[in-house]
Amino acid sequence: MIDKxxxxxQKTGAPIVVGLDPMxxxxxxxxxxxxxxxxxxTLAGAAEAIWxxxxxxVDKTWDLVPAVKPQIAMYEQFGVEGLRAYEKTVKYCKKKGxxxxxxxxxxxxxSTSAAYAAGHLGRVQVGSKTYAPFDEDFATVxxxxxxxxxxxxxxxxxxxxxxLFILVKTSNPSSGEFQDQLVEGRPxxxxxxxxxxxxxxxxxxxxxxxxxxxxxxxxxxxxRALRKIMPRSLILVPGYGxxxxxxxxxxxxxxxxxxxxxxxxxxxxxxxxxxxxYEKFGPENFGDASRAAVEAMIADIRSALG
Amino acid sequence: MIDKxxxxxQKTGAPIVVGLDPMxxxxxxxxxxxxxxxxxxTLAGAAEAIWxxxxxxVDKTWDLVPAVKPQIAMYEQFGVEGLRAYEKTVKYCKKKGxxxxxxxxxxxxxSTSAAYAAGHLGRVQVGSKTYAPFDEDFATVxxxxxxxxxxxxxxxxxxxxxxLFILVKTSNPSSGEFQDQLVEGRPxxxxxxxxxxxxxxxxxxxxxxxxxxxxxxxxxxxxRALRKIMPRSLILVPGYGxxxxxxxxxxxxxxxxxxxxxxxxxxxxxxxxxxxxYEKFGPENFGDASRAAVEAMIADIRSALG
Numbered sequence: 001m002i003d004k005x006x007x008x009x010q011k012t013g014a015p016i017v018v019g020l021d022p023m024x025x026x027x028x029x030x031x032x033x034x035x036x037x038x039x040x041x042t043l044a045g046a047a048e049a050i051w052x053x054x055x056x057x058v059d060k061t062w063d064l065v066p067a068v069k070p071q072i073a074m075y076e077q078f079g080v081e082g083l084r085a086y087e088k089t090v091k092y093c094k095k096k097g098x099x100x101x102x103x104x105x106x107x108x109x110x111s112t113s114a115a116y117a118a119g120h121l122g123r124v125q126v127g128s129k130t131y132a133p134f135d136e137d138f139a140t141v142x143x144x145x146x147x148x149x150x151x152x153x154x155x156x157x158x159x160x161x162x163x164l165f166i167l168v169k170t171s172n173p174s175s176g177e178f179q180d181q182l183v184e185g186r187p188x189x190x191x192x193x194x195x196x197x198x199x200x201x202x203x204x205x206x207x208x209x210x211x212x213x214x215x216x217x218x219x220x221x222x223x224r225a226l227r228k229i230m231p232r233s234l235i236l237v238p239g240y241g242x243x244x245x246x247x248x249x250x251x252x253x254x255x256x257x258x259x260x261x262x263x264x265x266x267x268x269x270x271x272x273x274x275x276x277x278y279e280k281f282g283p284e285n286f287g288d289a290s291r292a293a294v295e296a297m298i299a300d301i302r303s304a305l306g
Numbered sequence: 307m308i309d310k311x312x313x314x315x316q317k318t319g320a321p322i323v324v325g326l327d328p329m330x331x332x333x334x335x336x337x338x339x340x341x342x343x344x345x346x347x348t349l350a351g352a353a354e355a356i357w358x359x360x361x362x363x364v365d366k367t368w369d370l371v372p373a374v375k376p377q378i379a380m381y382e383q384f385g386v387e388g389l390r391a392y393e394k395t396v397k398y399c400k401k402k403g404x405x406x407x408x409x410x411x412x413x414x415x416x417s418t419s420a421a422y423a424a425g426h427l428g429r430v431q432v433g434s435k436t437y438a439p440f441d442e443d444f445a446t447v448x449x450x451x452x453x454x455x456x457x458x459x460x461x462x463x464x465x466x467x468x469x470l471f472i473l474v475k476t477s478n479p480s481s482g483e484f485q486d487q488l489v490e491g492r493p494x495x496x497x498x499x500x501x502x503x504x505x506x507x508x509x510x511x512x513x514x515x516x517x518x519x520x521x522x523x524x525x526x527x528x529x530r531a532l533r534k535i536m537p538r539s540l541i542l543v544p545g546y547g548x549x550x551x552x553x554x555x556x557x558x559x560x561x562x563x564x565x566x567x568x569x570x571x572x573x574x575x576x577x578x579x580x581x582x583x584y585e586k587f588g589p590e591n592f593g594d595a596s597r598a599a600v601e602a603m604i605a606d607i608r609s610a611l612g
Contacts, residue, residue: 021418024432032433041433073418077425078432079439080390087386107448108411109478112327112379119383126330126384127338127347133385142413144450145476146483170451172415177452178498181489188487188494195483 001137001162002205002212002234005099008066009262014298015254017101017236018061018290019266020089021071022050026271028283031056046078047085053286054089057270058096060287061294067099069236069264090136101236102136105167107149114152122156138163140214140236143192154199154211163210166199168192168226171216171239189222190229197230208234208260217249217263224252227260235261241268241297247304258305269293307443307468308511308518308540311405314372315568320604321560323407323542324367324596325572326395327377328356332577334589337362352384353391359592360395363576364402366593367600373405375542375570396442407542408442411473413455420458428462444469446520446542449498460505460517469516472505474498474532477522477545495528499535506539514540514566523555523569530558533566541567547574547603553610564611575599 009015024032024046032049039045058068070093075086093100106116120139123130141153143166153164169179169189179189193213200209209232215223217239227235235253240246240263253261272278272293273286281289315321330338330352338355345351364374376399381392399406412422426445429436447459447470459470475485475495485495499519506515515538521529523545533541541559546552546569559567578584578599579592587595 023421024430036433041435043430043432043437043439046430046432071414071418071421073412073414073421073425077421077430077439079425079437080386080393082425082439083389084386105412105414105448106379108377108379109476112377115329115377115379115383119379119385119388124330124349124352124383126349126352127342129347131349131385133349133383133388142411142448142450144448144473144484145478146480146485148478148480149476167450170415170455172451172454174452174454177501178450178494179452181487181494181497183487183489183494188484188489191487192484 001099002208002210005066005234006205006208006259008099009259012064012066013302014065015259015262015301016065016294016297017067017069017262017264018057018065018269018294019069019071019238019264020054020057020270021074021266022053022270023074024049026267026274027053028273028286030284043078043081047075047081050075050082051085051088055092056287057290058093058098060291061269062096062098064291064294064298065098067101067262068093069101069103071103071266087134090134094137099138100136101138101140101165102134103140105140105142107142107145109145110148110152113149117153117156121153121162122160138165140165140167142167143195147195150199154203157210158203163212165212165214165236166192166196168196168213169215169219169222171218175216190225193226193229196233200230200233204232208232212236214238215253220249220252227253227255237261237263241265247300250301251304254305263301265297269297307405308514308516311372311469311540312511312514312565314405315565318370318372319608320371321565321568321607322371322600322603323373323375323568323570324363324371324575324600325375325377325544325570326360326363326576327380327572328359328576329380330355332573332580333359334579334592336590349384349387353381353387356381356388357391357394361398362593363596364399364404366597367575368402368404370597370600370604371404373407373568374399375407375409377409377572393440396440400443405444406442407444407446407471408440409446411446411448413448413451415451416454416458419455423459423462427459427468428466444471446471446473448473449501453501456505460509463516464509469518471518471520471542472498472502474502474519475521475525475528477524481522496531496535499532502539503536506536510538514538518542520544521559526555526558533559533561542570543567544570547571553606556607557610560611569607571603575603
């Protein structure tokens with residue numbers, strides 16, 4: 001899957017991920033109304049609204065980008081019905097040829113991580129049958145529990161030819177509270193980065209490892225250091241746009257050949273029609289606004305990479 | 307909710323949580339067969355099997371214990387159908403008067419944590435209606451992203467009178483890899499413990515805070531230190547039984563009055579019928595075996611607490 005992702009990045013010339021994190025407040029009124037007319041103002045209605053919203057954005061952007069990253073929390077907040085919209089979104093994006101990164105940030109003790117890994121990236125056995133319940137291509141994983149919480153995910157990736165992005169340095173303001181603490185003179189995130197590099201070296205695709213890392217766009221200097229520490233790991237970079245990261249901050253996350261990182265934007269793309277720059281599209285053409293925002297992001301990143 | 311939990315611990319005299327972590331391999335054949343006869347060997351069939359398994363265990367143990375802790379991964383591995391069994395389990399346990407601790411270990415950047423918090427402990431708005439999708443009483447939270455990843459959970463707990471258990475020192479063998487790293491001479495988990503103590507002091511129930519901590523039974527000396535660092539926080543102690551923790555190791559997690567901690571056992575209780583000590587019950591009476599295992603655990607912990 002890492003080879004498919006790298007191939008698609010090169011083919012599109014867009015090291016970009018569309019973050020499908022649909023807050024209900026992003027969904028234009030006409031889409032909400034239609035969903036509520038069919039399912040009522042229920043959790044199923046909310047799920048239908050975010051699914052139709054996603055579908056339109058995917059239909060308008062799938063040919064420009066290699067990958068999408070649905071944030072499962074935005075679906076899970078609507079309970080089981082919301083998770084059904086997540087499942088549908090994953091399936092639809094895969095059908096469109098997109099690589100799907102499930103932003104699930106799971107991580108637990110070994111046997112429990114194995115269950116998450118099976119449900120999201122692998123298969124479960126039910127009697128004589130096997131199923132791949134959520135079936136994302138990649139998943140994000142929280143490393144706080146250490147190697148034995150991560151290894152079951154790696155095992156499943158090995159079997160299924162899928163991949164991971166391990167949280168190393170997150171994009172949020174208080175990420176430094178624990179991640180930046182100095183351990184023998186070096187920040188904890190570097191220690192985590194070294195583990196990722198080690199796991200990564202052992203699990204290689206053609207040129208990059210299928211064990212990648214998450215490093216926030218909001219911390220470009222740390223991105224530079226981590227790029228060196230994890231030479232074979234693709235870096236997934238959240239925090240572009242709405243969270244404050246800009247194209248020129250991103251160069252440090254990339255290798256000299258312009259590869260090695262893939263940048264996520266969520267709100268900046270999916271809620272583009274709400275921004276001044278794209279308001280001319282109007283809520284009825286929100287998908288076209290998203291396409292224009294993707295095109296602008298591609299231009300920004302290409303120009304930063306020179 | 308912390309006051310309800312503390313009240314129930316005192317009333318039952320059992321600082322014990324039954325971990326509802328149903329692997330399909332724990333579910334006796336007759337229960338699986340019946341579920342598969344109705345739903346086929348499908349994800350819905352697996353979900354029905356674990357739900358019926360849970361129901362029997364809850365029916366046989368609810369009067370002995372204050373709380374249950376379903377581990378969401380064991381449900382999530384069966385996809386949306388599995389999560390429906392999780393939802394049913396939470397609802398059923400609450401109807402039985404049990405306090406439900408959702409072992410979800412979620413944690414993300416602020417706006418995303420807010421979505422998890424709304425979906426699990428709070429409410430979501432859909433048009434003019436509000437819903438409480440999963441509606442657990444407590445949830446476990448991963449602190450790796452720092453304060454702004456935890457605070458949205460605290461906010462929802464304040465509104466809904468619910469509670470949290472923050473991962474401080476987990477029970478698994480490699481938990482030390484990052485959690486034990488020395489920061490200015492002290493392990494990182496103590497730093498996290500101090501944060502928990504601070505959040506805890508600001509969010510008090512009658513005698514204990516509704517911001518508690520997870521500290522593994524497998525690390526009793528660290529439990530002793532953390533008990534002092536977080537004087538107002540209830541400690542949720544996983545790792546008893548199958549993971550190696552014993553009653554006598556647990557005293558350090560408790561206060562002098564025998565309160566301050568609540569010990570979880572999962573496999574040791576729910577799969578008791580598979581152990582030599584309880585095999586006389588046979589798979590057909592697995593619920594009675596679980597009841598006997600709970601009684602033995604209560605006796606073990608009471609004798610350790612003296």
